[in-house]
Amino acid sequence: MRSDTETRFIRLSPMTQFVGLTGSALLVGWTIVASAILLMQGLGAGDLKEQALREQAIYEGRLNTLASERDARAQEAALAQERFAVALAEVSAMQSRLLASEERKRELEIGLDVVQATLRDAMNARDEAEARAEDLVARLAETEAAHVEVTQLAELEGTLDIVTETLGTLAAERDMMAGYATEAELRLEEMAMNDRLEEERNARIFQQIEDAVTNSLNPLDEMFSSVGLPTDSIIDQLRRTYTGQGGPLTPIRFTTSGNGEIDATTARAGEVLTMLDELTLYRIAAEKLPFGFPVRGSVRSTSGFGPRWGRMHEGHDWAGPKGTPIHATADGVVVFAGRQSGYGNLIKIRHEFGFETRYAHLSRIRVEVGQRVSRDERIGDMGNTGRSTGTHLHYEVLVGGKPVNPMKYIKAARDVF
Incomplete structure (x- = not known):
């Protein structure tokens, strides 16, 4: 190292040189590997996004077909x-x-x-x-x-x-x-x-x-x-x-035979x-009875009834824009309208013959407890409240207090209503 008045020398031992070269090589290798990983993740994310868009288009096409039917x-x-x-x-x-x-x-x-x-x-x-x-x-x-x-x-x-x-x-x-x-x-x-x-x-x-x-x-x-x-x-x-x-x-009751x-x-x-x-x-x-469809608008099915991630999923989920209208699937009486644990904003409607329906994760509740509602009447708006990863409706049907697959009733009424 030179200055205006003198020159100084720094001597590195072989071990120091080995450690420096090794550290530089590891740094360069880590940089190359990290860059490759980031590049692969970017390409994979692009493929997943395209796949998600394709699936969304397929779901929307199916929903349009179902809406036409x-x-x-x-x-x-x-x-x-x-x-x-x-x-x-x-x-x-x-x-x-x-x-x-x-x-x-x-x-x-x-x-x-x-x-x-x-x-x-x-x-x-x-x-x-x-x-x-x-x-x-x-x-x-x-x-x-x-x-x-x-x-x-x-x-x-x-x-x-x-x-x-x-x-x-x-x-x-x-x-x-x-x-x-x-x-x-x-x-x-x-x-x-x-x-x-x-x-x-x-x-x-x-x-x-x-x-x-x-x-x-x-x-x-x-x-x-x-x-x-x-x-x-x-x-x-x-x-x-x-x-x-x-x-x-x-x-x-009348007769024309004359003999009664x-x-x-x-x-x-x-x-x-x-x-x-x-x-x-x-x-x-x-x-x-809950034969109606609870959602109006452009939505897609995201999760069905049955085991999910090691737990029982006791309803059916539809995802859509925030504020999508939610409608009652049958005539009944509102027995709960408020916030409840992981459900977020929740509406429970009691129907005749031992049936009950639940509408969870709402952004807005439009009914009150004790109110009588009719089939297809708007009761709330889709939201992302409670334990939820995105805007959607969680819909349940219970018979005698036990959950059943809601799609069984929706599919049964598809060719009738």
Whole structure:
């Protein structure tokens, strides 16, 4: 090392030189290895990001497809509801026509009875007039044999003329009554023909209504069966709860047979009303059970029901933007709305038949405890509260206090709602 006045020398021992060279080599090697690791991690992160983007695109495509299918099923359900309303209108109109037909037939039967009674009276009067005429003829013969006076003979002849005129009048009335009877029989035949045509038309209407109701009942029945619900007990419980009657669907009780027995048309109408009542109970049950989808908007499924990281994941997770609307999946009552441990902001809704749903990690709660909510009603917003690694909804379904897979109910209702 030189300075302005002197030169100094620093001597390094072989060991010092070895240590320095070794340290420099290790430093250079560590730099090369760290650079390689950082480069590999960068490339791997790029691949993972591209893979995540591809998976996100696939999920979004699947969600769009599911949304399209859901809209199509909703449109089909709306069309089925319209057909249901048309069927109700047809049943009401048919019931009115049957009542009017019954009234017309009763009036014609009464009119025919009156005509027949009048005809019997006319025939009895004719028979009495004929008997009187025969009696007068006999008296006239006796008078002629006894050589009665001319004035009495003239009186008898006048009486005979009156009787003859009366007989003519009675004959005309008889013919008129016979015409009335013939006209009444023709009207009865016409009514019978109209009744047959009405029965055929009613049969076609009944067939259309039965087909429409069957097409609406089958998907609902399959939906309940696919999740293993006791359909009969649920429907019986709803029937006991909803017992109000009245309006256009009052059971048909009248009869046209005259002997107190229910005819085939009335019996079939009663069967159709029973099917419509069952369809209504099915729809009420579907509204009260968690068959709905809890999230609205662009979301993707991130974790399903089952074991996860050595623990049981008792619900299903959907990720999406903060504030994504969260909706109730069935009618029920809010029993909890607040913050709870790892759930963060949590809503619990109790439904009928022992069901309960939970909506966790919300950013906002829009309902209160004790509030009654309807299916598809907005109850909160998606968030990232509690023990959560990102914005998402954790959704649970419990039956009798035990968690079940929510997707079983969502998939069962995919082709219905």
